Amino acid sequence: MLTYALRRTLISIPIIILATFLLFAIISVSGDPLQDLRQQPNITEEQIDNVRQSRGLDDPVAVQYLRWVENIPEGGFGEYLLAPRPIWPDIQRVLGNTMQLVIAAEILAFVIAVFLGVMSAKRQYSVFDYTTTTISFIGYSFPSFLFALFLQVAVVQIFVRTGVRIFPIGNLSSANPGTGLAFVLDRIWHLILPIASLAIFSVASYSRYMRASMLEVIHSDYVRTARAKGLPERTITTRHAMRNALIPTLTVAALSFGTLLGGTIIIETVFGLDGMGRYFFQQLGRRDPYPLMAWLTIVAVVIVAFNLIADLLYGYLDPRIRYD
Amino acid sequence: MTEPGHRPQDPQPPQDDEERVSVPQALPEGPDLLAEEALPSDVVEVAARSQWQIFRRKFLRHKLAMGSLFFLVLVVLAAFNAERIAPYAYDEINVVRASTPPTFADAHFFGTDQLGRDYFSRVLFGTQTSLRVAGVVAVLSTLIGTVLGAIAGYYRGWIDSVLMRLTDLVIIVPAIAVLLLAATFFGQGDPLRIAVILALLLWTSLARIVRGVFLSLREKEYVQAARAAGAGDMRIMFRHMLPNTIGPIVVNMTLVLAAAIIIEATLSFLGIGVNPPTPALGVLINDGRSSMQTLWWLTIMPGVALVTIALCINFVGDGLRDALDPTQQEG
Numbered sequence: 001m002l003t004y005a006l007r008r009t010l011i012s013i014p015i016i017i018l019a020t021f022l023l024f025a026i027i028s029v030s031g032d033p034l035q036d037l038r039q040q041p042n043i044t045e046e047q048i049d050n051v052r053q054s055r056g057l058d059d060p061v062a063v064q065y066l067r068w069v070e071n072i073p074e075g076g077f078g079e080y081l082l083a084p085r086p087i088w089p090d091i092q093r094v095l096g097n098t099m100q101l102v103i104a105a106e107i108l109a110f111v112i113a114v115f116l117g118v119m120s121a122k123r124q125y126s127v128f129d130y131t132t133t134t135i136s137f138i139g140y141s142f143p144s145f146l147f148a149l150f151l152q153v154a155v156v157q158i159f160v161r162t163g164v165r166i167f168p169i170g171n172l173s174s175a176n177p178g179t180g181l182a183f184v185l186d187r188i189w190h191l192i193l194p195i196a197s198l199a200i201f202s203v204a205s206y207s208r209y210m211r212a213s214m215l216e217v218i219h220s221d222y223v224r225t226a227r228a229k230g231l232p233e234r235t236i237t238t239r240h241a242m243r244n245a246l247i248p249t250l251t252v253a254a255l256s257f258g259t260l261l262g263g264t265i266i267i268e269t270v271f272g273l274d275g276m277g278r279y280f281f282q283q284l285g286r287r288d289p290y291p292l293m294a295w296l297t298i299v300a301v302v303i304v305a306f307n308l309i310a311d312l313l314y315g316y317l318d319p320r321i322r323y324d
Numbered sequence: 325m326t327e328p329g330h331r332p333q334d335p336q337p338p339q340d341d342e343e344r345v346s347v348p349q350a351l352p353e354g355p356d357l358l359a360e361e362a363l364p365s366d367v368v369e370v371a372a373r374s375q376w377q378i379f380r381r382k383f384l385r386h387k388l389a390m391g392s393l394f395f396l397v398l399v400v401l402a403a404f405n406a407e408r409i410a411p412y413a414y415d416e417i418n419v420v421r422a423s424t425p426p427t428f429a430d431a432h433f434f435g436t437d438q439l440g441r442d443y444f445s446r447v448l449f450g451t452q453t454s455l456r457v458a459g460v461v462a463v464l465s466t467l468i469g470t471v472l473g474a475i476a477g478y479y480r481g482w483i484d485s486v487l488m489r490l491t492d493l494v495i496i497v498p499a500i501a502v503l504l505l506a507a508t509f510f511g512q513g514d515p516l517r518i519a520v521i522l523a524l525l526l527w528t529s530l531a532r533i534v535r536g537v538f539l540s541l542r543e544k545e546y547v548q549a550a551r552a553a554g555a556g557d558m559r560i561m562f563r564h565m566l567p568n569t570i571g572p573i574v575v576n577m578t579l580v581l582a583a584a585i586i587i588e589a590t591l592s593f594l595g596i597g598v599n600p601p602t603p604a605l606g607v608l609i610n611d612g613r614s615s616m617q618t619l620w621w622l623t624i625m626p627g628v629a630l631v632t633i634a635l636c637i638n639f640v641g642d643g644l645r646d647a648l649d650p651t652q653q654e655g
Contacts, residue, residue: 012496015489019497026509137642141634143586145593146627149613153624156617255495262498266590280501281594284508292505300496307495 005311009304016300020293021065027289028061051082068293077294087291090279091298097172098268098275099302100187102260105195109202110253116203117210117249118242121218132207139204144263148197148270155193167193170272194271198263202256209252214245247318254310258303382647389643392636399633403451410445414603417441426621434625438615443608447626450603451633454585457519457598461584464523466577469530470569474561476531477538487535490528499525500590507591513599518591522584530576537569571648578641582634589630605630 051057057064071078076088116136120129152169159165168174168190177186217223218241226236264277272278276295283291384390402409411430412418418440426435434443476484506521541547542565550560585605591597592606600607605626612622 015492015496019493137638138635141638142631143590145590149623150627153616153620157620160617258495258498262500265500284504303496
């Protein structure tokens with residue numbers, strides 16, 4: 001099992017290398033990264049040449065890329081192209097914030113989706129089932145940025161009309177967040193709308209998978225046996241059927257973790273949260289290849305880690321699965 | 325955020341076999357019906373027509389899909405005749421009527437913005453841009469995905485390997501990040517460029533589906549029979565096998581259409597899609613955002629239009645899938 005997980009992880013290394021190289025090549029091909037610098041009036045041609053030489057921007061793309069890779073073990077992810085500041089501390093800060101958002105959204109989406117999926121499978125073709133199906137269709141058709149905006153509009157309109165501020169529509173914390181429990185509660189209060197916007201698509205997607213796999217399981221022989229034994233319905237659902245039905249949904253959830261991380265680009269930009277997503281979007285605007293590549297590498301590593309966790313969870317949930 | 329490749333249907337539970345052979349998500353048994361009578365050409369025609377009749381009857385009975393299709397046709401007609409239908413030009417400024425909430429007076433159904441521009445007209449023109457982009461994306465990505473998927477499934481070989489590695493890449497790198505990168509560096513705010521970029525990034529899920537179907541079809545007797553009769557590879561692939569793949573392709577096309585509308589709106593909203601003077605739904609939503617505290621309709625109206633169109637396309641896709649699924653009983 002461990003070797004299996006290890007192999008899966010090893011396979012992803014060349015993919016990460018390929019992805020970062022492609023990104024680097026695209027950015028290099030698409031134009032001059034110093035373009036913005038040139039337009040600033042107080043920058044002389046000499047200074048630009050200095051940057052160009054010290055960073056080796058005239059070298060072939062492959063050489064530049066290799067230099068970047070070599071530098072990772074000791075220098076973190078190096079410095080920004082135009083500012084002598086290390087990239088790694090920034091990434092560390094935003095990564096922590098984003099993980100709070102993404103993990104909360106993932107867990108929330110998973111729990112809601114499992115509940116919806118199980119309930120609509122148990123009552124197939126009922127009003128509840130049709131309602132959930134329709135809602136999941138809406139979830140698929142609702143761009144997350146728009147959902148976030150609608151939530152903001154609603155909250156703002158309520159504030160304008162009643163003077164009650166239900167939720168903040170931006171930032172990670174209040175001006176004076178306090179410490180300890182107060183800080184945590186304040187953070188949760190700020191994150192509720194972003195989490196909801198991020199989770200809606202996942203709820204729609206996971207609940208369809210959960211419903212499908214639950215339908216398959218509850219019509220299987222061993223569930224009928226459990227019912228014939230006279231077990232209470234609740235036990236059959238939770239202990240017998242759900243345990244097996246969870247497995248495919250869990251895979252989907254783990255594989256969709258990257259989608260969720262990608263979704264933070266939009267959600268964090270809309271809500272103005274200091275996280276990975278907004279960081280990516282800001283650096284994209286600056287066309288600085290180095291932080292973008294650092295971002296891509298970190299995100300890929302996080303996604304691989306989550307797939308690994310899902311693989312390990314598998315073995316726990318379903319002892320029938322053999323890894324060899 | 326809707327990612328390409330996610331489909332709002334009852335999915336098959338994912339399988340974790342080593343090869344990661346894509347199970348065709350729609351129509352797994354579809355081709356068999358035709359397969360039996362594939363050789364004499366007149367028989368094929370009769371069979372194909374009856375298939376078509378079954379499909380038509382099933383689809384016409386799907387009320388939600390029919391209603392959505394009817395609505396979509398109206399929207400498309402209205403959007404592409406925006407020049408004639410719209411009560412105002414999309415950039416017509418009328419300061420006297422600035423910041424009017426939605427009203428029937430003077431046909432400001434969706435209200436006006438700070439400059440008095442009529443938002444109903446702007447949404448009509450914006451829908452036109454968005455539909456045009458999405459249409460190009462759907463056609464182009466379907467072409468690429470079908471051809472590459474067919475080649476990968478039929479010949480296997482290096483194209484197949486590349487396709488499967490791309491699948492791995494999609495899992496590890498968030499698709500939206502790639503889209504944003506490509507749009508920022510190559511898009512330059514031009515609708516057609518954006519459409520081509522989206523098409524070049526959205527074909528992979530269809531290619532995997534077509535590949536899966538082709539993998540199973542290439543072992544069928546009628547393919548062997550065609551080969552024995554001396555048919556060339558191209559003829560076997562595109563005359564014999566492709567018609568049996570048409571169901572998943574059509575369904576996937578609707579999904580790409582919906583995804584493209586949503587992604588284009590997201591890009592335009594973030595300022596790296598269609599550039600502002602051209603109205604697109606995402607651009608309009610972004611315009612309304614700055615004044616969302618007072619002029620809420622500037623965000624809500626184009627937003628509702630966007631969601632309604634995407635939802636209707638998904639409903640039509642759902643109806644198509646049901647109608648094309650031979651395992652489902654009629655009735």
